[in-house]
Amino acid sequence: MRRVNIQEVAKEAGVSPSTVSRALNGFPGISEKTRERIVEIARKLNYRPNYRGQILTTQSTKNIGLLITDIANPFFPELVMGAEEYASKSGYTVLLGNTSESEEKETNYLDFFSRGPVDGIIISASRVSNEHIIMLAEEGLPIVVINRILEHPKISYVSTDMEKGGYLATMHLLRLGHSKIAFINGPKHSEVSQRRLEGYKKALKEAGIDYNSDLISFNVPVSESGYKEAIKLLCTGEAPTAIFTYNDVMAFGVIKAAKELGIKIPEELSVVGFDDIFFSSFTDPPLTTIKQFKEELGRMAVELLFKLMEGERESLLIEPELIIRNTTSRR
Amino acid sequence: MRRVNIQEVAKEAGVSPSTVSRALNGFPGISEKTRERIVEIARKLNYRPNYRGQILTTQSTKNIGLLITDIANPFFPELVMGAEEYASKSGYTVLLGNTSESEEKETNYLDFFSRGPVDGIIISASRVSNEHIIMLAEEGLPIVVINRILEHPKISYVSTDMEKGGYLATMHLLRLGHSKIAFINGPKHSEVSQRRLEGYKKALKEAGIDYNSDLISFNVPVSESGYKEAIKLLCTGEAPTAIFTYNDVMAFGVIKAAKELGIKIPEELSVVGFDDIFFSSFTDPPLTTIKQFKEELGRMAVELLFKLMEGERESLLIEPELIIRNTTSRR
DNA sequence: TATAATAGTGCAATCGCTTTTTAAAGAAAG
């Protein structure tokens, strides 16, 4: 039993393919009687229009491509859910590309997406350059970027206010009396890392504390990095009393390291994460963190993408929120 | 700057489109000199073949569709990573469909996938019926199912041995002296739930303990369900001394409930999860669980799919493993 | 009744590429 195409339906119904097409797509210029008959036959033959042929003619795929960096980090799945839910309401399907922190994969997916399988792209990945994105946008592909601020007439963005996030976390620790605050940051090249660092510096400055680059490190944003950096920091003579991490999973690594070293959280070490993923309330102790509105981010990205498809450009910044749990305490 | 198509390249090079195609795809029947010239021009114009046109003729998309139930449950991302890594080695892209436990979405994605955007499908979702899957397979679409045992000449499967898993978990608790073991199971219709329940029963039977259906419940497999069921179970007069959950995130819910009720784990209540997701070693206390080899599952699914595309059918069962951490103790 | 308007269809072009077929040019052989 092979797939049946429009010709076969047409033959069976004794009409032309165009008539079948009109009948099935609810177009006018066809008698109700014929329509019903064709619809019935199509149903009986289990005909569904071939996607490959269809998109070639209609020039619309009803797909959007969503590029994410690391599906294993729950930040992204939550974002994906927000995007998907909103997209599916308008009959769009989300094609997910996971790049596993690899620039090559990022480029590959982008290249693939730009060749036609989707009507627009949402990028929530940091490796690919702004220039590359701009190039694609100028070819006419609607693009929305998440968590990078990219001002360009053909690109929209939605981002958490990262500077604010870095500021909030640092300020919280400063208020608790900490002055030696390490920042286990994300990838150096990443705009997000840079913006959060700005927030960190700003808070320090306001508190009149000198910035010490020894307390800053740049890392691949996975749990393992948090663990390793924490070990390094905590084994020096001048160990910090508080650690702020680029994301929650890295904070998990820090917690693990502290436990292994017999350092009590929050009594001897305060930890603040970033993202507020689902599991952060289940750790021991529950993690203090900066909440990003992940579903919102995904949802807004799709909304902005739809607008962009209609030629309307709009971008926005979403305020993060400090969630105080039990990994931070007064110095 | 619009996308350039093969005609424009042909015009620029002063040859026909077919010649351009031959040049770029490395086909014979064209002089090396012409090929080089065309390749150069194509590069300069930044030409990349339009995907929509290409797949219509070649009948190959180099995509595989992967249907998953719940991207927010880390079980799936790990599986996805395994699949993606293996697929990309052969130049295939994975299109992910997340169905959020909705049968409608599952059907929609399947319908979409079956219309042509992919060369084959991997299904790791439980709502859609075997009959539906078989129908698609008989239309000629290669399909591999994960964690369901579906014997059909055109379908391959790879599954964790669920019965073994249920048995392992229950036996572990029995050996620790528990006799009243609740099982907060997954969806009733799901084959996985049924198979695990078989394992549970088998262990009970071997221990000479009567099966009590009051201790069994069927649920949507999310954290919330674990929480609610645990509250229900623990507030009855005859509370169980051990709880086995359908998956780890549900076990997280149980842990949360026990904490709120002031019940100590593992002293007063033992908990065993299923899956061994990344976060299970970070909970308080770290979770005893049954490990599924998730990346392996994803990787094998792709491998079997590739084989199926070449007409070779093969299926297999993967043994799960008991991971003992700190949520279980002697009664 | 003749003519115009309209409804219902089919034909053919199109989307952008690949692939088969055909033709032209050049080289080798007689």
Place this chain on the structure above:
DNA sequence: CTTTCTTTAAAAAGCGATTGCACTATTATA
């Protein structure tokens, strides 16, 4: 100097849908 063979590239035929245009029956209008 033909004839035959080989090389190279153009032309044409799909792939499976959609869609503008043209044609043929109807029906309505004068």
